[in-house]
């Protein structure tokens with residue numbers, strides 16, 4: 344049954360989200376790492392064992408930087424429910440993600456979050472929501488990460504009479520600029536196969552959207568079968584960058600941006616191509632079987648030159 348959308352932009356943009364907090368443990372970080380494909384193929388001597396196991400007497404496991412993207416979910420325990428925005432949640436797609444990392448993520452942490460709806464845009468055939476989540480380590484008060492999450496609501500546009508976007512004027516737009524893919528050969532290419540069960544494992548990290556698990560919902564949303572979470576694909580891409588460019592040092596990642604260009608089906612092979620650019624890496628991820636680009640973006644690194 345179709346669900347109609349109804350928007351009151353002023354009401355939505357003036358909504359104040361309550362501050363929230365949550366705790367995570369090593370178990371959450373390890374489950375997340377498995378959800379984005381760590382240790383899938385060469386677990387025994389993999390440099391990724393540190394994400395799931397305390398190896399070599401190391402006291403704590405290491406946490407993948409993309410784990411911070413989950414803080415958007417953790418900061419909104421009621422989901423994307425906002426006064427003034429009624430839409431069909433089955434048609435929601437993740438459009439973009441931008442993550443800034445201020446310090447390595449602890450393996451256990453109590454995190455305080457501040458979240459706001461930072462932007463609302465009318466694209467006629469769709470509405471775009473932009474959320475900003477700032478997350479702080481409770482113990483030290485230190486800022487851990489800033490996430491900017493773009494949600495693409497198909498069929499929910501046309502709520503505005505003006506072409507001017509409804510958004511806060513102080514919101515830094517274009518945090519996720521569409522990257523220009525260089526024409527020369529990539530510096531590095533990494534291929535990784537997702538498992539048919541990938542989305543079912545990934546969802547246990549907190550995104551229980553049935554688009555990724557329920558065949559009927561997937562059909563209503565226009566897909567032949569449940570699709571992979573966008574953030575799972577992003578996790579695979581950033582793991583590729585950590586392996587190929589950062590020599591396995593996840594703490595070199597300073598910021599991550601990505602635009603989801605096309606859906607991925609669990610079980611498909613992801614090929615991530617990387618080009619060095621400025622202080623970071625331009626990347627794009629393709630599905631090998633369909634030869635289609637599904638994600639592209641830029642990852643800013645700490646100390647790129649010294650690592651190569």
Ligand SMILES: CCCCCCC[C@@H](O)CC(=O)SCCNC(=O)CCNC(=O)[C@H](O)C(C)(C)COP(=O)(O)OP(=O)(O)OC[C@H]1O[C@@H](n2cnc3c(N)ncnc32)[C@H](O)[C@@H]1OP(=O)(O)O
Pocket residue numbers: 412413415416435436437438439466469471492493494495550552554570571572573574602603604605606607
């Ligand atoms: C942690 C918090 C998580 C947040 C919630 C996420 C919950 C998850 O469970 C949901 C998911 O993971 S869904 C899976 C991942 N996402 C996808 O698979 C989407 C892939 N992308 C698409 O299908 C198309 O790009 C599509 C459909 C998105 C757009 O394609 P078109 O309709 O053809 O758009 P187009 O005509 O090219 O452009 C229209 C205007 O929209 C802008 N735009 C396009 N793609 C965008 C994208 N990916 N993100 C943001 N904006 C986007 C265009 O710029 C254009 O605007 P303008 O006219 O102003 O240029």
